[in-house]
Amino acid sequence: MTVHPSLQNYADAWTHSIEAIAALVGPLAEGDWNRRTPCPGWSVRDVVSHVIGMECEMLGDPRPIHTLPRDLYHVKDEFSRYMEMQVDVRRHHTSPEMTAELEYTIIRRNRQLRNENRAPDAVVRAPLGKEQTLEVAMQMRAFDVWVHEQDLRAALDEPGDLDSPGAQVARDTLLAALPKVVAKKAGAPRNSAVVFDVHGPVEFMRTVRVDAEGRGTVDGAPSLGPAVTLALDWETYVRLACGRVRAAAVADRIKVDGDQDLADAILREFAVTR
Known part of the structure; x- marks a missing residue:
């Protein structure tokens, strides 16, 4: 079965944006992964790490066991600490490691979406151990991935997709x-x-x-x-x-x-x- 019809626009928007991200970062030299983005405190590598981490959570993967450094100025509350965990654990990953994990995560999520048969109001996990409906989760992933696509475009001086499904x-x-x-x-x-x-x-x-x-x-x-x-x-x-x-x-x-x-x-x- 495929994703519920009322969720299809979110799936399409997510697909368009995450494939754009993969195309943007695929050719990058190692040093380009360290470029600053408009997202406070995050580099290109950090933004991609966040995207990978959130998609892994949608897949039901366990969160990493990791201790954050104490000197991250942009980490100010429980929510930002939660989000930072998936980022900091990948901070020393190389360009090939990043692109390989992103590609594998996209493959897994595409498979999940193709086989998705839950109703829009099915309850799934949300950040900080909370719960949300599948519809809200898919909307927020489509939104989040598009916003971070724009972060990457700004950092890499590759404008575009301002009128995309995302x-x-x-x-x-x-x-x-x-x-x-x-x-x-x-x-x-x-x-x-x-x-x-x-x-x-x-x-x-x-x-x-x-x-x-x-x-x-x-x-x-x-x-x-x-x-x-x-x-x-x-x-x-x-x-x-x-x-x-x-x-x-x-x-x-x-x-x-x-x-x-x-x-x-x-x-x-x-x-x-x-």
Whole structure:
């Protein structure tokens, strides 16, 4: 059997992005694996190690037994320690070791997807020993792999795939986080609206509405009198939302109309992943 039809778009997006990663890193010289990426604290090798490690966890492989060094400045909490384990254990792996493990992991995951017959609401393991549905797990793997593909492209100066299937998954995943960013974290006033006008390879306009109880929702209907409108390109939106850059560094790529203080608060809280 194949993956459930409602999960096929996540499988397709994952496949497209992870094959792009394999193509990007396959020809790299040993020194190129040490290039810094926009992902804080991680090199090209580290990003690929993370991807391999997370896919191995989807396969049900046991996590490595490993003690992290104490001087990793980007490891600040339990979640980052969890993620770092799969990375640090591979930090001294050579280029051939990295590409071989990546290729083998892709083969195994492709086989798993071809044989996947669980329902979307089947419960699978999540980071930190938690649980999630298979649908959420596949969505997050498609999203994560695309974001890290972009990290690698930035490090290797190989732009592309900003409108790929993974980009569409990333759009939906990041949009779902907007109400919390605007209503809760940035503290937008009750009975207000904030418009996001995004252009480029992926284009959309969305309105986050904050109701009388302070709850936020997002929809595609325009607002006649928004408190603030933020216009920016898709690549900048992704870099901000994924914590790859601060708003001050890309201020020239963001147009603000309306309440500047609210816009600043939103941009300050815009990162929803790392």
